[in-house]
Amino acid sequence: MSDGCPVEDGTAEYATCSPGTGAAAAEMVVPAAGGGPDEPPDEYDELLATLGRTEEQDQRISVHEAGHAICARLLGHEVGGVTVNPDPIHGSEGLCWGVGHSEAFSEGSGDASDVRAVISPMMPKAGEDRRPVADVFGSVYSKCIEFLAGRAAERLLLEVEPAYPVDDLRQARELALLICSSDEAIETFLAHCDVVARDLLMPHGDVLIVLSTVLRIRRTLDGREIDEIISDVVTRKAMALERRRRAEWRKSELMAARFREKCEPLDRRS
Structure with a gap:
């Protein structure tokens, strides 16, 4: 979730797919800057003016929310949806939610603090067997990685340090309280989750670029x-990798054929 707090500026220019999805989408470029000073504002400029955002802020929010969504899918979790439109009720600049989570939010029970309030009494005390709640530990771990993936995505694509993700960190700390017993343990655990989120997203920067750009449009x-x-x-x-592999294989075949041609006169002499 992107919070309604001051944001840093970041710039980029993305080559991606059109607002349509799927393999049939035509490739296009979304420029990082608008038209000249004498041109009338386009629909995107008018939308940003309505939202009270700069283009850099809107870009940051798109990257942030796309990071949450991609990380969730990499962890095998379903995503209900993602938006970069602000929600004045929850005070968010954007939101990524799981399947069924939007209904939970509408009923006022979708926050991590609500989850902790329900599960905390069931957690074992020091010295008690933790095997019956191993799934809780695993869920807290993966969910905290998801919460920190928005900031990790910003660090991967944008040149400036991300804005402090107030709500993401608050909810991650709420869940971390289920398995950590001190503030120091929580900070160390979340620092670890931060690195894991970055490592998960790093090989998929192209997916992050495309999804965040389409999200800005749609x-x-x-x-x-x-x-x-x-x-x-x-x-x-x-x-693309397969075409490159075939091209390299064809190049190897041609080099082998030329080598054989050079060797044939030598074979005849011998």
Whole structure:
């Protein structure tokens, strides 16, 4: 979640797919800057003016929320949707939610503090067997990685240090309290999750670029659309790698054929 706090500026220019999703989407470029000073504002400029955002802020929020979504899918979790539109009720600049989480939020029970309040009494005390709640430990671990993935995505794509993700860290700390017994342990645990989130996203920077750019255009994507975009990028990358492999193999074949041609006169002489 991107909070409604002051944001840092970041710049980038992304080559990506059109607002349509899937393999049939035409490639296009979303420029990092608007038109000249004498040109009338376009729809995007008018939207930003309505939201009270700069283009750099909107870009940051898109990267942040795309990071949450991609990290969730890498961890095998379903994503209900993602948006870069602000939610004045929850005070968020953007939001990524899991399947069913939007209903929980609407009922006022979707926060990590609500989860901790329910689960905390069930957690074992010091010296008690923790095996019955091993799944809780695993869930807390992966969810905290997801919470920190937004900031990790910003650090991967944008040149400036991300804004402090107040709500992401608050919710991660709420969950960390289920398995950590001191502030120092919580900070160490979250620092570890921060590194894991970065390492998860780093090999998928191309997916992050495409998803964040399409998100800036579409504003809101559901889980199916997110999966289609990810699948499209992965498929295109695989096809490009296969074309490169075939080109290299063809080059090797040609070099081998030339080598044989050079060797034939020597064979005849002998």
